[in-house]
Every structure is written in structure tokens, then in C-alpha cells.
């Protein structure tokens with residue numbers, strides 16, 4: 366049986382998401398920005414919370430953990446390098462560890478850059494990627510604790526995943542990301558197609574995620590820093606991809 370998912374907004378623009386194994390009745394929340402929307406999603410699905418898989422220590426991803434854990438006695442899985450800053454951690458994980466949610470299995474991918482210890486969870490059988498604040502649709506996280514080079518290397522690990530992988534990220538930032546991406550690649554047809562799709566989704570008051578990694582590889586400038594036309598468009602033709610990436614990230618900070 367494929368994994369089921371339930372996506373919902375938390376706080377201002379955070380996403381919460383549940384991943385559910387129907388056979389074994391296990392359900393994981395990916396991060397816990399706040400408890401109430403997670404509870405509402407559990408009530409509407411009838412699922413029971415068994416696990417919380419944490420991507421990183423920021424409060425807008427962890428503030429709901431203690432309340433949910435005290436009520437559901439669920440297991441809290443978190444990145445080893447950030448466990449001290451995350452409440453209620455039962456198990457820590459690092460690169461290539463496998464995490465089970467009932468019969469579902471996720472591979473841990475360390476993606477430092479936004480924070481130093483961030484991890485993402487990739488469910489290979491269902492082609493689901495939970496990218497936290499590393500990769501957004503048509504964008505990426507800010508470099509807060511690491512370096513641009515570090516985040517670029519992390520994004521390359523995500524880019525190596527299959528095109529049909531569905532990308533779940535931590536925030537609804539897609540429309541603003543598209544406005545910026547057009548300044549980097551005004552002639553990108555895949556980006557124009559994504560812009561039309563996102564406009565339609567937002568007009569229908571629907572989330573813009575999940576997207577697919579295939580769409581992101583074609584349209585997200587932060588995954589395209591090694592494309593010759595992207596380097597040329599930011600005045601860095603022939604320069605190393607990490608340098609081009611750093612320039613794009615810096616321009617986005619100022620945008």
C-alpha cells in the first residue's frame with residue numbers, strides 16, 4: 366500500500382504534513398510547527414500519531430513537539446547534530462540512516478546550510494521527499510548557520526533523487542520565489558509553466574506543493590547554478606557553480 370499524506374498550513378506560512386501507513390496504522394508528522402493544526406489533521410483523517418520526524422531545530426518547526434508528545438506518546442526522531450536544541454528527542458539520526466514509520470521507510474539525507482545539522486527524509490518506495498527548509502519550490506532556504514558552498518552541496522544531493530519524487534517543503538513561499546526566479550532566468554519555459562500552474566492553484570486557494578523534483582530541476586534557479594545560461598545571466602559565465610549559487614542566494618536576500 367502506498368503512503369498517504371495530509372498537508373496543512375501552520376502558523377503564518379509553514380506547512381505541516383502527515384505521512385500515514387494504512388496497513389500498520391502508523392502516522393508521522395514531519396516537523397511540528399504548532400500542535401493545534403496537527404491535531405485537526407489527525408481528527409479529520411482518523412489517524413493516530415506515532416512519530417514526529419524533525420528536520421531542524423528552528424522554533425517554527427519544533428514548537429508543537431512537547432504538546433503532541435505528551436498527548437500521543439509518540440516517538441520523536443531528530444538530527445543528531447541538533448538534538449540538544451529540540452525538545453523530547455527519543456532517537457537521533459544521521460546520513461543514510463533508515464527511519465521506519467510502521468512499514469514505511471525513509472532514508473535520512475543530511476543537508477547542512479540553512480542550519481548546520483539539518484536532515485531531510487526521503488521515502489524511496491513512495492518517492493516522497495520532506496525537505497524542511499533546505500529546498501523550497503522554486504527556491505531554497507536562507508544560509509543561516511552554514512555557507513553557500515555547503516547549501517549548494519546539499520541541494521546537489523537532493524537533485525540526484527528521481528524526477529518523479531514529490532517535494533514537500535517547510536513553507537508556502539512559491540509565488541515570491543517565482544517572482545525572483547524570473548529575474549535570474551527570464552526565458553526559462555519550465556519556470557513560465559510553473560508560474561501559470563501556481564497562479565491557478567493560488568486562485569483556487571490550494572497549496573502549491575507538492576511539486577516534483579523534475580519540475581524543480583527544470584525551473585528552480587537554486588538547483589541550476591551549474592547551468593551555463595544561469596551563470597551568464599548573473600554575470601558569472603565560466604565561474605564555479607558554488608560561486609554562481611552564492612551570487613543567486615545573495616541576490617534573493619536583497620530581492
Ligand SMILES: [Zn+2]
Pocket residue numbers: 421423479498
Ligand atoms: Zn528554518
